[in-house]
Amino acid sequence: MTARYQVSRNSCAILLLVLQVMIGVNTVHANNSVCRVVPLLPGTPDDPTKAQTSRSYCEIDFSQPSVAVCPKNWSTSAAMLVYDLSGTAWEGRNTAFEAEICPEGKHARGRAKRELAVFKHSMNFRDTSGTYAPAILLYDHFSRWLGTVVQVPAAAELRFDKAWYAQRVVAPGLALAEKHPSRQMLLAAWQHLQQDVTSRDDVSEFTLRQPPAIWGTALLFTGSRYGAEINGTRESGWGKGQNLDFQQTAPFLALRHPEKLMLAVDAGIAQARANPVMSEAVAGDISRTQVAWWMLELLDIIILDYLLGQQDRVGNIDYQWRWLWLQDKTMHSEAANGSAPPVSNAVRLRTTWLNDNDAGVRAGYANYARTTDMLKNLRHFNPVRYQRLKALARELETQGPMYQALLDNYHLSKREVLNISTRADEIARIITADCKAGKYRFDLTPGNVLEQRNTATEIACD
DSSP states (O other), X not given: OOBOOOOXXXXXXXXXXXXXXXXXXXXXOTTSOEEEOOOOOTTOOOOHHHHHHHHHXXXXXXXXXXXXXXXXXXXXXXXXXXXXXXXXXXXXXHHHHHHHTGGGGGGGGGGSSEEEEXXXXXXXXXXXXXXXXXXXXXXXXXXXXXXXXXXXXXXXXXXXXXXXXXXXXXXXXXXXXXXXXXXXXXXXXXXXXXXXXXXXXXXXXXXXXXXXXXXXXXXXXXXEEOOHHHHOOOTTOTTHHHHHHHTTSHXXXXXXOOSOHHXXXXXXXXXXXXXXXXXXXXXXXXXXXXXXXXXXXXXXXXXXXXXXXXXXXXXXXXXXXXXXXXXXXXXXXXEOSSOOOSSTTOEEEXXXXXXXXXXXXXXXXXXXXXXXXXXXXXXXOOHHHHHHHHHHHHXXXXXXXXXXXXXXXXXXXXXXXXXXXXXXXXXXXXXXXXXXXXOOBOOOOHHHHHTTOOOOOOOOOO
C-alpha cells in the first residue's frame, strides 16, 4: 500500500504541500522503501514523458508478490534489476522467480513481463569499478535543462531498508558472484555491500543513517550498442588513448572541419575511412543526414561529459532507430521498429542514448572530455546550446537557486558542486573565445540536419 499525504484545510497543510513540491514528494511503501522524484533544476522546460517515467519508478510496490528483484551478476558493478511478473507463469511467485530465474542473469528479463527499473547505487572502493548514483540524476536533469538532442534516461531516487536489501538482494548477489571469482570487481562490490548491511552503521556514499538505508537511483536502459562508427576504434587502449580514438570518428572529425555543414560531413566521412577499422564500420551508403545528426548528438555528449566529469563514456554509447521529421518548424520523433514513415518527410535515423552515466561528478574521476580537449577546435555549434551554456555559467557563478539546488537535492559535497560550477565557467570561456575568434558556424540545428541545409545563425558571442 502507498502512504499518501492527506491535506487539511488549514494554512499549515498548505505550507506543507508547497514544501513537498519544492523538495520532491516521497512515496513510501509497505516494505519501507522510499522513492523520491528529485526536483528539476530551476528553469527546466516541461517534459511530460520524462516526468511520467520518473514517477513510474515511485509506483513500484516492492512488497507485491509479482514484483521480483534480481542482483546483477555480470559485468563489473553491483546493481538490482526489478521485474514485473504479472501475466506470466511466475505471477505472484517472486520468491520462486528470484531463486530459480535470477541466476540466469540477463536472460531473466525474458522470463518476466517487463523490466520495471534498474537500481544503481554508488560504489567506489579500490577493488571495485567506479559508480556514483548522483551522476545518473544529474545527467538526466542537466540534459533536460540544456534541452539536449541526445537522449538521457529519466531517473528517480530510491531508498531501501538495509535489512530488506540485505536479504532480498545482497545475500543472493554475493552467492552468485562467488560462483564467478574471475569477475573480481563485481565480487568485491557485493562483498562491500554485505559488510555494510551486516556490520557497519556509519554513513557511506551508498548509505544513509536515519533511518539506516541503502540509497541510489532508478532508471531504465534502452537501445543497442554502437560499434566503432560512434564509440571509436578503441585501438589505443582504455583511458586517454581510446578517448583520442573517439575523436577520429566521422561526426567528430566533421565537427572540426571548417567547411559548410554538409561539406564538413563529407570530409568527416572521408577522413574517418582512412582507418581500415573505421572504413568497415562506416557503411558505404551512409547518409549525410545520419552523420550530421550524430554531430548534433556528439556535441551534446561532449558538453555533458565535460560539465559532469565523465570517466567512462567511450564504448558505452547506444542507439535506437527512430523516425524524425519537421512539422511547422517543430521536430517530431517516433520509434521506427519496422514501421512505415508516419509522414512523407520523415527520415529514419539511429538516434543516440546515453544510458551509462554513473562514472561522473565524483571528485577523483578522470574527466576525459576535459583532458583530451574535446571542446577545442570545434567549427560547428548548436546556437541554442551556446546560449544555454552561457546562461548556465552565469547562473552558477552567482551561486543562486541552481547552485543551491545542486547542494540540496543530489547528495553532493560542496566541493563537487563547486567543481561543476568551475567546469561550467571553463566551458563558457572556451566557447566564447572560439566564437570571438570566428571559428564557429552556428549551423548545427535539427532543421539544418533534417533538411540538409547549410544555413548559419548569427548570434552575439557575449
